[in-house]
Amino acid sequence: MQEQEHVRRTTTDRPEQEVEQPTPSTEAGERLKAELDDLLDEIDEVLETNAEDFVRSFVQKGGQ
Amino acid sequence: MAIAKICGIETEYGIVWRGIEDPNPITASSVLINSYVTSLAERAGRPGSGLRFEWDFESEQPGTDARGFAPLGALPPEVESHLVNAVLTNGARYYVDHAHPEMSTPECTNARDVVVFDRAAELVLQRSMETAARVLPPGQEIVVYKNNSDGKGNSYGCHENYLVDRNLPFGEIVHGITPHFVTRQIFCGAGKVGSESHLHTARFQISQRADFFEEEVGLETTLKRPIINTRDEPHADPIKYRRLHVIIGDANMSEVATFLKVGTTALVLAMLEDGVLPRRFQIDTPVPALRQVSCDLSLTEPLRLRDGTTATALEIQWEFLRTAQQYASTHGLAVLGADTGERVLEEWESVLTGLEQDPSQVADRVDWVAKHRLVDGYRQRHDLDWGDPRLVALDLQYHDLRPDRSLARRVGLRTLCSESEILRATEKPPTDTRAYFRGTCLEKFGSEIIAANWDSMVFDIGEESLRRVPMMEPQRGTVDHVGPVIASCDTAAELLDRLASS
Numbered sequence: 001m002q003e004q005e006h007v008r009r010t011t012t013d014r015p016e017q018e019v020e021q022p023t024p025s026t027e028a029g030e031r032l033k034a035e036l037d038d039l040l041d042e043i044d045e046v047l048e049t050n051a052e053d054f055v056r057s058f059v060q061k062g063g064q
Numbered sequence: 065m066a067i068a069k070i071c072g073i074e075t076e077y078g079i080v081w082r083g084i085e086d087p088n089p090i091t092a093s094s095v096l097i098n099s100y101v102t103s104l105a106e107r108a109g110r111p112g113s114g115l116r117f118e119w120d121f122e123s124e125q126p127g128t129d130a131r132g133f134a135p136l137g138a139l140p141p142e143v144e145s146h147l148v149n150a151v152l153t154n155g156a157r158y159y160v161d162h163a164h165p166e167m168s169t170p171e172c173t174n175a176r177d178v179v180v181f182d183r184a185a186e187l188v189l190q191r192s193m194e195t196a197a198r199v200l201p202p203g204q205e206i207v208v209y210k211n212n213s214d215g216k217g218n219s220y221g222c223h224e225n226y227l228v229d230r231n232l233p234f235g236e237i238v239h240g241i242t243p244h245f246v247t248r249q250i251f252c253g254a255g256k257v258g259s260e261s262h263l264h265t266a267r268f269q270i271s272q273r274a275d276f277f278e279e280e281v282g283l284e285t286t287l288k289r290p291i292i293n294t295r296d297e298p299h300a301d302p303i304k305y306r307r308l309h310v311i312i313g314d315a316n317m318s319e320v321a322t323f324l325k326v327g328t329t330a331l332v333l334a335m336l337e338d339g340v341l342p343r344r345f346q347i348d349t350p351v352p353a354l355r356q357v358s359c360d361l362s363l364t365e366p367l368r369l370r371d372g373t374t375a376t377a378l379e380i381q382w383e384f385l386r387t388a389q390q391y392a393s394t395h396g397l398a399v400l401g402a403d404t405g406e407r408v409l410e411e412w413e414s415v416l417t418g419l420e421q422d423p424s425q426v427a428d429r430v431d432w433v434a435k436h437r438l439v440d441g442y443r444q445r446h447d448l449d450w451g452d453p454r455l456v457a458l459d460l461q462y463h464d465l466r467p468d469r470s471l472a473r474r475v476g477l478r479t480l481c482s483e484s485e486i487l488r489a490t491e492k493p494p495t496d497t498r499a500y501f502r503g504t505c506l507e508k509f510g511s512e513i514i515a516a517n518w519d520s521m522v523f524d525i526g527e528e529s530l531r532r533v534p535m536m537e538p539q540r541g542t543v544d545h546v547g548p549v550i551a552s553c554d555t556a557a558e559l560l561d562r563l564a565s566s
Contacts, residue, residue, distance in 0.1 A: 029424055035476055036441050043442065043458075046469055051457035055215065058460055060078045062089065062163030063212075063220025064285040064311065 066337035066399045067305075069330035070227040070497060070538045071175070073182050073322070074168040075315050076161055076220040077189060078209035078463070083201075089163035092206050094148045096165050097158055099195035100188065101150045108510075119149035119157060120515035120522055123299070129283050130234045130296035130306065151516045153491050153507040154184065155499030162286075164220050165189065165208070170499030171518075171538050174401025175327035175408060177494055179319050180481045184489035186210060189465050191490075210315045211463035212272040215456055217260045219276040221285065222315035226330055227538055228306040229337050230298075237308065238281055238292050240336040243345045244329065244384060245291050245312050246354050247377035249274065250363060251415045252325035254314035255432030257439060257450075257459040263352075266359040267450040268439065270432045272314040274358035280350050285311050291350055299518035301536040308333065312354075317463060317472035319480040320411060320429035327400065327408030331388050334399050340391050345380045346370040361436065363419060378420055385412050427475070434475045435462050501541030504550050505559070512556035525557040533563065 048054040079096070081087035147160040155170030167188065169181035189208045196206045213219045228237065253270035261275040269275075282290035295309045310329065316322045335341040347353045348368040356365060357377045366374035375383075389409060391397075397405025411429075418425035427433045439458050442448070448455060462471040493503030502516055514530065515522040523531045535541055549566070553559040 029422070032424060032427055032437075032476070036437055039438070039474055040441050040445055043471070046461075046471070046474075047454070048457050048461065051454040055453045055456045055460065058078070058080060058214050059216060060089070060164070060214040060218045060220055063076050063218060064162065064223070 066334035066395070067227065067229045068173060068399050068539060069334060069401075070171050070173060071178055071326055071330055072169045072171050072225050073178055073326070074166060074221075074223045074225070075182070075185060075210065076164040076166045076222070077465075078211055078214065078220065079165065080207045080209070081204065082207065083204035090147070090160060093160040093163065093165040095196050095199065096189070096192040096206055096208070097148045097150060097160060099199050100192040101158070103191075103195045104152075119151060119159060120517040120520065123517060123519055125297050126295055127283070128296045130294040131281075151502065151506060152188070153493070153503045153510075154181070154489055155493035155497075155503035156181065156185065156188075157518075158188065162220075165192070170493050170503065171497040172494050172499075173496045173539075174404035175323050175330060176401070176404050176480065178326045179322045180485050180489045181494070182322055183319065183481060183486045186465055187486055187490050190467065193466065207469075208465045209460060209463045210317065210465055211254065211460065212314055213256060213260060213275075215256075215258060215260065215460070219260075219273060219289075221273075221311055222313050223285075224310040224313055224326060224329065226308045226310070226333050227298075227300065228308050228333055230302070230304055230306050232306070232337050234294070234306075236336055237333070239343055239346065240341045241308075241329070241332055242280065242291055242350050243347050243380050244332050245310070246347055246350050246367075247357060247380045248325065248328060249314070249354075249357060249432075250377050250381065250419055251412075251426070251430050252314065252316060252321045253358065253430075253432040254316055254321075254463075255435035255459070257456050261355065264355060264359055268361065268436055269358045270361065271354075271358040273312060274354045277312065277351055277354055291354065300538050305538075314431070315463070316431055317470075318429050318431045318434070318477045320415075320478055321431050323480055324408070324411055324415060327404065328384070328388075328412055330400055331391075331397070331405065331408060332384060334395075334397075335387065335391050338391070338395055340395070341387060345375055345383055347380075361423075363423070378416065381416055385409070385416060388412070428478045431462075431472070431477075434472070434477060435459065438462070438471060438475055495543035495547075496539075498535045498538050498541035500543050501535060501546050501550075504547075505556070508550060509556040509559065523556050523560060525555070525560065531560055533560070 079089060079092050081092045149159040151157055157168040159166055167185040172178045193208055249271045254272045256269045256272045259266045276289050277291055278288045279290035281292045283294050291312055293309045293311045298305045298307045313325055346369060348370050353367045363378050364376060366376055368374055415426055423433045427437050439455050442458055443455055464470045493499040506513060512523055512525055513521060514524045519536055520532050520534045549562050
């Protein structure tokens with residue numbers, strides 16, 4: 001079995017990390033962002049017209 | 065030696081009945097299933113025979129506990145045998161469970177086939193929306209959602225099932241797979257706007273289900289849900305097999321996510337059966353850790369381990385992957401199905417690499433990442449607060465199964481199976497499990513079958529007594545075993561005679 005000790009750390013020597021969403025910087029990231037912009041442009045056409053009513057009436061009882 | 069990881073998925077779908085006061089969800093579920101099955105019978109030239117194939121509850125024992133006892137106060141799940149219950153020619157079961165339409169895929173030998181049949185199930189639900197619309201009054205519509213929460217504290221499941229060697233002690237399964245169940249959500253979580261737990265106030269979470277789990281191990285599925293469900297109902301030879309009933313997963317819209325969810329879990333179980341999974345990374349408090357992972361979009365929070373150290377969910381997943389790669393070289397991956405095992409390892413490594421470097425890299429295959437980009441993009445564009453109902457509506461509509469409304473089908477998710485495969489899987493069973501026998505017999509001898517369930521079929525061939533055919537071996541009844549026999553018989557009576565003499 002491979003030793004994997006390098007990934008094990010104690011709580012004390014782990015530095016605090018900023019919780020931040022990384023921004024896409026690669027070419028693929030730029031392409032995805034452009035696609036997302038296109039989708040956001042047209043999304044209002046398919047969105048439920050009255051979001052508040054829709055969300056309020058979405059009740060699903062009796063599930064596992 | 066690990067045994068073949070026969071597997072499947074059962075999904076409860078959310079439903080909205082529009083255009084009616086006080087909609088009854090049980091009726092809505094029944095309308096969906098009845099109208100679909102009736103349309104199939106009409107198409108096959110057997111009007112009125114739509115619900116001829118009834119599910120047979122003879123061997124259902126959902127209250128049996130894998131630990132060999134029933135804890136005091138535990139409530140065994142109820143089987144509601146009066147509700148609509150159909151078996152399809154692809155070997156699947158389509159039924160009303162509690163207040164939801166539910167589809168169980170047929171038994172599959174590998175994760176890729178599970179994806180095909182899970183997508184076929186979506187297509188059947190889409191068709192059911194159409195057949196329901198034809199029988200409902202004008203202005204009414206039933207809409208189906210493939211998600212697991214209504215955002216108001218009600219959850220419904222997407223359960224997985226895996227065939228496991230009975231010789232593997234249940235305690236080993238609990239120790240071995242709990243860290244996987246707590247952390248695998250980083251690639252198979254479906255994402256959720258908001259919190260349904262009084263313990264945190266997350267604006268967006270990785271998992272749909274994490275808020276609903278309160279125990280580490282237990283029998284319940286509707287309250288005090290446990291990370292490891294102990295239902296001991298193998299639907300197969302109970303001396304040889306267990307069926308691990310996994311209730312913690314999210315329903316995935318992404319095919320790659322479903323593939324990874326099932327493939328990695330089958331692989332971890334195979335490693336447990338072969339005794340190669342080291343007991344490291346035992347999480348100190350798995351239930352809070354489950355929520356902690358779900359709320360940590362940065363994937364950097366350390367989880368406390370029982371040995372006093374910590375590890376992140378990503379680190380734990382890397383460890384599982386490294387162990388699996390080692391296992392592949394020493395034991396091979398035949399038990400995961402022909403080429404599927406290698407593909408699981410490739411996708412697993414690729415998704416962990418992407419999540420580690422920059423989660424937006426996996427927006428084309430990880431549901432929570434795709435959904436978060438969409439919701440957060442909309443929020444920023446319109447300068448909305450996280451509590452805005454439009455963001456919750458976007459979340460719900462990600463899972464809408466109407467092709468023209470589903471947001472998941474617009475975010476560029478990568479696919480694994482072709483449209484023609486999915487179409488075929490709505491009618492034809494897998495060829496390499498007993499689902500082949502079930503589905504093919506239903507298609508060819510449907511009028512002589514009065515009931516079916518996972519491990520038997522009941523024929524009425526006009527004799528005084530009915531004939532039950534047991535199917536206790538999930539890997540028997542395949543096209544190789546019974547294909548030629550079924551093809552050469554004209555009647556069920558002939559088939560039963562041939563099977564009895566073979």
